Amino acid sequence: MKSWIQVCFVQLNNSLSQDGSQVFALFIFTALVWILYKCLKYVYPYWRFRNIPGPPPKWPIGNIFELLKKPGQEHRLLLQYAKRYGPTFQLWYLNRRTVIVANPEDAKFVLATRNYPKSPIFCRCFSPLGHGLLTLSQQEHSVQRKAISQRFNEEFLQSLHHHLTAELEVFITQVDALCDTERVVDLDALISALTLDVIARTAFGVSFSTQTSQQHPMPCAVLTLLDELVNNMIFYPYRFWLPQITQKRLNEALTVIHKFCSMVIDLRLQESREEKANRVRDLLDIFLESEETRDNVIAHVATFMLAGHDTTSHTLSFCMYEIAQNRDIERKLQEESDRFIAPQDRIVPFEQVGHLDYTRMVWNEALRTHPAAANTSVRCADRDDILPGSGIPITKGTGLMVSSYLIHHLPQYWEDPDSFIPERHTKEAVRQRSPYHFLPFSRGSRNCIGQFVANHEALTILSSIYKRYEIRLAVDAQEIEEYFRVTMKPHCRVSVGSEGKKDPSLDAHLGLPVKIYTRKCHS
Numbered sequence: 439m440k441s442w443i444q445v446c447f448v449q450l451n452n453s454l455s456q457d458g459s460q461v462f463a464l465f466i467f468t469a470l471v472w473i474l475y476k477c478l479k480y481v482y483p484y485w486r487f488r489n490i491p492g493p494p495p496k497w498p499i500g501n502i503f504e505l506l507k508k509p510g511q512e513h514r515l516l517l518q519y520a521k522r523y524g525p526t527f528q529l530w531y532l533n534r535r536t537v538i539v540a541n542p543e544d545a546k547f548v549l550a551t552r553n554y555p556k557s558p559i560f561c562r563c564f565s566p567l568g569h570g571l572l573t574l575s576q577q578e579h580s581v582q583r584k585a586i587s588q589r590f591n592e593e594f595l596q597s598l599h600h601h602l603t604a605e606l607e608v609f610i611t612q613v614d615a616l617c618d619t620e621r622v623v624d625l626d627a628l629i630s631a632l633t634l635d636v637i638a639r640t641a642f643g644v645s646f647s648t649q650t651s652q653q654h655p656m657p658c659a660v661l662t663l664l665d666e667l668v669n670n671m672i673f674y675p676y677r678f679w680l681p682q683i684t685q686k687r688l689n690e691a692l693t694v695i696h697k698f699c700s701m702v703i704d705l706r707l708q709e710s711r712e713e714k715a716n717r718v719r720d721l722l723d724i725f726l727e728s729e730e731t732r733d734n735v736i737a738h739v740a741t742f743m744l745a746g747h748d749t750t751s752h753t754l755s756f757c758m759y760e761i762a763q764n765r766d767i768e769r770k771l772q773e774e775s776d777r778f779i780a781p782q783d784r785i786v787p788f789e790q791v792g793h794l795d796y797t798r799m800v801w802n803e804a805l806r807t808h809p810a811a812a813n814t815s816v817r818c819a820d821r822d823d824i825l826p827g828s829g830i831p832i833t834k835g836t837g838l839m840v841s842s843y844l845i846h847h848l849p850q851y852w853e854d855p856d857s858f859i860p861e862r863h864t865k866e867a868v869r870q871r872s873p874y875h876f877l878p879f880s881r882g883s884r885n886c887i888g889q890f891v892a893n894h895e896a897l898t899i900l901s902s903i904y905k906r907y908e909i910r911l912a913v914d915a916q917e918i919e920e921y922f923r924v925t926m927k928p929h930c931r932v933s934v935g936s937e938g939k940k941d942p943s944l945d946a947h948l949g950l951p952v953k954i955y956t957r958k959c960h961s
């Protein structure tokens with residue numbers, strides 16, 4: 439900067455001392471043209487797309503301030519916009535245009551017909567995690583995805599069920615001790631530990647024992663990481679504006695996650711031939727056989743660890759939150775688990791999971807009302823196009839975010855969208871509606887690879903829990919809000935003690951405070 443000013447002064451001196459003012463005027467003119475060009479370039483997209491529906495941007499920052507006003511609640515604001523401007527509309531991050539897509543026809547076009555690549559901004563913001571399936575480029579992705587998909591077969595589900603049964607036994611033993619004591623427990627934390635242990639055992643053959651070890655650092659690290667990745671995304675490309683403390687938090691979380699993923703790999707490399715012969719081939723075998731670098735294997739492990747536990751656990755928590763407010767649904771669930779779990783058993787057998795029709799409807803309704811990965815389908819147009827449902831033009835490089843939260847909550851696609859009604863998902867109803875009205879796992883080549891795992895896990899957990907327990911909220915239902923940070927999680931606005939009073943010693947950010955009771959007519 440200093441040298442630039444010096445150059446200007448030298449120019450000025452020279453021009454004045456030689457034939458003077460003409461050269462100086464030319465210099466000033468060039469500088470002004472350059473500044474004007476930069477300003478026009480910045481403003482042009484605003485002008486070009488001024489008639490496209492969306493909240494009016496405030497030049498030069500676009501819509502950033504509105505979005506930053508209530509961190510974690512952006513989905514609510516987007517829903518208001520979708521109701522006001524139509525399901526597909528545009529937003530501005532500085533002069534970067536992003537089209538929010540919630541018209542099912544547009545969603546199909548973006549995810550499947552055109553199959554647009556992942557947004558490079560999304561991939562770059564997630565790059566601290568390394569390059570796992572979630573962020574790989576299209577070409578690398580298809581090779582990896584094919585190899586991994588082969589592993590998600592019947593044998594994998596059986597292995598999942600085996601580990602799930604073992605971990606659910608630990609869960610039940612713990613909850614039995616808390617049951618009927620009037621103690622407030624954070625169900626979200628319990629379920630989160632359960633699903634983390636299940637994915638670690640099924641996919642990587644290690645036991646984290648998160649359920650039994652107090653204060654396990656992994657869930658906390660995951661939470662911090664997701665928080666900071668969102669900050670990265672909002673402030674991209676001006677992440678350096680973020681205070682040092684946020685970078686520090688991100689690095690600390692990454693260190694914990696990398697340490698655990700590294701430990702998983704080391705344990706596998708130390709395995710004897712005999713041990714290998716006695717276990718089922720899992721995802722880690724595939725990653726290690728793919729001749730990738732150690733860093734890439736860590737990235738794959740971390741991606742599956744995150745994607746495979748956080749989403750499932752929070753959706754399960756929301757599901758139990760809804761059930762706690764509706765005794766009729768709870769009773770129907772209990773009746774179904776009685777039919778498929780023998781009186782002497784605690785966990786639903788593998789062969790019966792496919793028959794849990796009502797439980798599946800309840801689970802699908804939880805995926806509709808609280809889609810955990812509602813805003814992760816972020817794409818980038820690789821050509822100029824017109825979205826067929828809304829008629830909105832997009833140009834090469836436009837960011838596109840398909841929001842399942844909006845699609846699932848707009849009254850034109852779902853009657854009384856805010857009510858929890860499992861019967862929306864009868865086989866007949868599913869046959870009649872477009873698959874693009876229900877997108878919890880996204881669609882197209884980058885849809886959720888783990889959806890069968892998530893569904894099997896959720897049905898087994900729900901059915902086994904409602905066979906045995908009744909769960910009641912420890913606070914008013916309105917005190918639980920959806921907090922959105924890459925994934926959507928439940929968040930309790932008040933802190934509660936065991937008698938439901940304010941208790942400052944308890945973490946104010948409890949996810950889902952509940953009291954658990956033994957089921958009254960437990961058969």
Ligand code: HEM
Nearest residue numbers: 571572745746749750811814815879880884886887888892
């Ligand atoms: C309720 C549970 C789950 C939900 C709602 C969910 C949702 C999603 C969504 C919406 C995507 C697509 C993101 C995009 O379009 O870019 C996705 C991708 C992914 N999910 Fe899930 N997921 C769940 C459970 C799981 C589980 C259990 C696993 C692992 C076992 C998993 C692993 C992944 C992976 C690896 C990807 C990246 C796929 C790719 O790009 O090819 N997810 N998930």
